[in-house]
Amino acid sequence: MMTEIFGIPLSAMLSQLLLGLVNGAFYAMLSLGLAVIFGLLNVINFAHGALFMFGAVLAWMGMEYLGLNYWAMLVLSPLVAATLGVFIEKTMLRWIYKLDHIYGLLLTLGITLVIEGVFRSRFGVSGLPYSAPESLTGATDVGFMILPNYRAWVVAASLGVCMATWYLIEKTKLGAYLRAGTENPKIVESFGVNVPRMVTLTYGFGVALAAFAGVLAAPVMQVSPLMGQNLIIVVFAVVVIGGMGSIFGSIVTGLSLGVVEGLTKIFYPEASSTVVFFVMVIVLMLRPAGLFGREK
Incomplete structure (x- = not known):
């Protein structure tokens, strides 16, 4: 006899939770990049x-124009995006650090x-197809659902990158320099x-993290110049x-809210968005101050 919770089969609930965890992985990756930039650069x-x-469009361009596979673009897209981020910081952001957040x-x-306009004028707003790598195609029977291998990879890769970033910033000497440099740069320079x-x-x-998430998302979402608009609000x-600015808070909250969103789709789909x-x-x-933020 199939177990039910509130009249919903347990297998359906578990499968929706797992799919919610995939969305949560994207939330965690993107919010982590935002938290790094705000926490350390304000x-x-x-x-x-x-x-x-x-990052997602670069992955598509690498495949379409250069014949580069998914794994190559998983490395190259974040590097190219990071280079763009360095250019943005040096030429524009550097002049506003002491001004109001607005x-x-x-x-x-x-x-x-500007970025969306450039890509929209070149590719339009319709989605560009991007397939998952052959090594991650197919699915695995986990008992209560058939789990696509690529979605399992997204969760594993996101968790790995998130925890490595948290460790780098919170537990290493480099992270200590970064935190100290934002609070008292003169002492750190000494x-x-x-x-x-x-x-x-x-x-x-931080920009590289966003691009990495974009490459992960390319086979899941339609690659489009507007694909980041709705997601960034969430x-x-x-x-x-x-x-x-809380690194750990962004990771935990991103994953948790993905699961909450998945549960909402079961019990009250109209409110899931x-x-x-x-x-x-x-x-x-x-x-x-938020669940993991510091009260001032």
Whole structure:
């Protein structure tokens, strides 16, 4: 006899939770990049969604024009995006660090419109097909569902990158320099550390995370110049819920909200696209700094 919970088969619930975890993996990856940039640079990077799209479109271009496979673009796309991030930081963001947050928000919004406009004029708004690599095609029977191998890879890769980033920033000497450099750059420079270069590389790293997520998403979503628009709004909500600048909070909240979204699709599908924002409102009412943020 099939086990049911609230009249819903357990297998259906578990399969929806697993699919929700895949969405949560993208939320975690993107919110992690946002948290790194805001926590260490104090910039609200609204261009993150466009840079996520940039990574996915680069993967498609590498396949279409250069014949490069998925694995090559999983490395090259983040590197190219990081180079673009370094250029953006050196030529534009560097001049607004001491200004109000609204200037960074408006500047990165403008960057978003430029990047999306360039790709929209070249490729239009219809989706571009991108297939999963042959080694990750097919599916595995996990008992309660047939799990596509590529989606399992997305979750595993996202978790690996997220935990490696958390360890780098929170548990290593380099991470300590990064955190100290944002709070008191003069003292850190007295130890011979080039703080401006460190800040530039940090922004490039955050952009690389967005592009890496974009390549992971390319076989799952349709590659389109507008693919980052709706996703980035949800990701900003994830960052706010987890706590602005909290690396660990972004990872945990991103994965958790993906699962919550999956459960909502079972019990009340109409609210699945807004449940994240309901959670954000409740969290901000009870804890304005976010679940893992520091109260000032």
